[in-house]
Amino acid sequence: MAIFKYKDEEALGIVLSVDTATVIIKVADLDKLRRMQVNRLVVLQSSKPGQHLIGLVQKITRSSVEQEQTGQKEADEVEMPALPPQLNLVRASLIGTLIDRVGMKENVFRRTLETVPEIDAKCFAVEGDVLTQFMRVITNVPGEGQKLSLGHYTLDENAEAFLNGNKFFQRHAVIVGSTGSGKSWTTARILEQAAALPSVNSLVFDIHGEYMPLTGNGIKHYRVAGTGDLGNKKGLVDGILYLPYWLLDYEALITMLVDRSDQNAPNQAMIIARTIVQMKRSFLETNSQKELLENFTIDSPVPFSMDALLTELNRLNSEMVPGAKAGTEKQGDFHGKLSRMIARLENKRTDRRLGFLFQLSEEATQLSWLSDLSRTLLAGTCQQTDKKGGIKIIDFSEVPSDILPLIVSLIGRLAFSLQQWTVPEKRHPMALFCDEAHLYIPERAEGDAANEVSIKIFEKIAKEGRKYGVGLVVISQRPSEVNHTVLSQCNNLVTMRLTNAEDQSVIRRLLPDSLGGFSDVLPLLDTGEALIVGDASLLPSRVRIQEPNAKPNSGTVDFWDKWLEREYKEGINEAVNAWRKQNLK
Ligand SMILES: Nc1ncnc2c1ncn2[C@@H]1O[C@H](COP(=O)(O)OP(=O)(O)O)[C@@H](O)[C@H]1O
Ligand SMILES: [Mg+2]
Structure with a gap:
């Protein structure tokens, strides 16, 4: 059944001008103009029957009679030609075509412009039931089995926002947003869904031990050995990681x-x-x-x-x-x-x-040890000996910060090299989730050799990973401080609220040109709300991310509430002692 059935009297307006992928629509009815909002969708009649052009509203301008008069006064003063009479305009960028039927398939959305609109073509707002139906088409990510769903569209709470899970990891992704905007929760939501797949395979670089609460069959936790672990004979099977x-x-x-x-x-x-x-x-x-x-x-x-x-x-x-x-x-x-x-x-x-x-333990100095480590870290759920834990969360919280880039990139290199040296028919794709990426994949190495080593490895993965089935998910609160070469290789963008101007401009550059205006909402997004653009979602969209079942540790301290308490636990002696021993336990 066709989604769009035009009724002339419902038209928002008519096309006044067309410039490649941008159209200006003249709106006669002020009420209709008032209901329009930036980032809403419009549909334009196309010259081919059964095809509809979809546009994203970028700008709405209204010149009222009042403004026009004052405008004219000023214009008279500088002797400008008179403005045309009242013009209410909507500017929209065309983002794709909905085709009623392609072969056996009904309602197919393509991100290409199969035709261009004609002057005077009618334009309609996509709202209400039509919007719901349209979103359903958009989110009908092909393929069987469980789909990657992040939450619901802000435009339509009833429409679930699915991503194409192949494209999301194939072409790398970034998750950015100011601190507290919801990156870790979004990451947890993605991990949770991936964990349910029987052969999932991922590594999560957890720099502050935030993802500890995530548990379940698909997830295993490892910690790079800290001072308290030395000599206690615990190793890989206990989740303690030595990296010789x-x-x-x-x-x-x-x-x-x-x-x-x-x-x-x-x-x-x-x-x-x-x-x-x-x-x-x-x-x-x-x-x-x-x-x-x-x-x-x-x-x-x-x-x-x-x-x-x-x-x-x-x-x-x-x-x-x-x-x-x-x-x-x-x-x-x-x-x-x-x-x-x-x-x-x-x-x-x-x-x-x-x-x-x-x-190191005796085993860790043997040749065979690398195979044990690799099998532990790089096998998917089905290939694990216990058939559990294809998602391996590695806690780096005890690794000294000056060598953090060396150690994270060591594991990155291990993953990449092994994929590279696996025969293609046996290669099992894996994703690397890089939380707090600015700490070890910085934009500038600033003469820091550890950073240089790490940047080189991650640039390589960003550029060549796709060939070998290694996907990156770069997560950071400071996209302007993350290596730009790596960022520019990421074709999926999940951006949450972003307040810093430098960070916004980096993200704006990653957006397709036709969506420049979309980025204006970056500072206005709610906590847990994301703009999603890229290969994995058919339409750039604003999504309210659904809460993950297990919440990551936020690490936020409630100062005022703590200060309100009448008692607090004294821990200073212990701290002094632990500092000396370099051991918290
Ligand atoms: N999808 C969401 N829905 C509701 N609340 C959220 C959501 N995401 C984040 N929050 C809230 O925001 C807080 C910070 O989220 P978090 O993911 O830790 O931020 P970040 O990693 O960006 O610093 C969470 O503790 C939670 O209270
Ligand atoms: Mg976080």
Whole structure:
């Protein structure tokens, strides 16, 4: 059944001018104009029968008789030509075509303009039942099974807002909004729905431990080992994650171990490279890995002994070599040049906060360990041994902030590399949810080597991830501080209330040109309300996100309420103690 049945007397107005995808509509009836609102939908008669052009209202102008008179007065003063008589105008951008029938299918919406409207064509407001019906068409995301639904349209509370779950993850997505606008709840809602799918596969980078309350069959929690976990023999099966130093690639290791401002930095980097290759080779020799020996590189994830590395560095740092004259000795090439690096390495190795990198169990120094880690983190629900938890939420809250980019990107690289090295027919797609992305995928590295390493990895995933079935969901309160190359690769935009002008302008640039005006509502959105634009939704739309069943921890402290209480728990001694021990437990 056709949705649009025009009755001439219900027309909003007629087309006055057409400019590519923008039309100006002249409205005669003031009542009808008053009912119009920006971002509402209009439909235009098309020259082809059975086709209807859909427009999004961008601007409404009314020139009343009164305004016209004053306008004319001013115009007289500067000797401008008189304005035309009363003109009520609606400007709309055309966003697609609804076709009554295509083959066997009824009511098909396409995001292309199959025709252009003609001057004097009639235009109608899409409202009431017609709007509900139209939204149903729009949201009828094809495919069987459970669909990705975020909530309901603000325009029509009865119409459920579905997204195309393939396109949402295929072409990357961003979720942005000022703090407290509802990003984490939206993320939780998406995760919750995905978790119900039998073979879901995702990693969530949870920087502050916000997503702890999310539970269920599809979800598992991991925490990067903190100081309190060291030595207690808990590991992967207990949800405690160690990320051995030998998984870091050369650049990441150099970032950790070499101080760029040291005058010996280039020498140190060179020595580290040489020694690590030696160490990896000797590990492979000891373990009789003939095939690997022929092909490994410095970046290959092959274990090596940190003790042996330090012994070798110390040897070079104090090496004496035969002098020019027989029987004499002189200092070796690197004598004394490695001292600062060795001290740095010793510090890191004993720093309890970095225990997850350096204070490893016996298993974590074995070649086979990478397979265990990978199976745990990168298998979907069905492939997990217990058939649970294809969504892996990784809590990074105990990782020191200066190396956070190195550690998050280490897991990003692990995911990407494994997908890349999986034969296409066995590749199982996975999404990486990057919460607080500005912290580890910043716009400017500002000379921070850890940021540089991380930006490089995430840029690669953003650009090439689609080929290998890795989707990014970038979540941030400061889109202007998130790497723009990464953002510009994201074809789905979920934007919540955004008050900062810089952030708004970054988002505006991501919007299609025809929707420029849409962004004016960014600062006005309600908490939990989002503008959704992109590949995954047929129409740019304003959606009230439905509350997730399990709510993320907001981490918001109610100052005034707390101050109103007559008693509070004293914890200062414990805090002092914990600070010294570097252990909260
Ligand atoms: N969809 C929603 N419906 C109702 N309330 C919401 C919704 N999303 C967020 N809120 C409210 O806003 C608060 C902040 O949301 P949150 O997702 O933590 O914000 P953000 O992650 O953007 O800082 C929540 O604690 C909740 O009270
Ligand atoms: Mg949040």
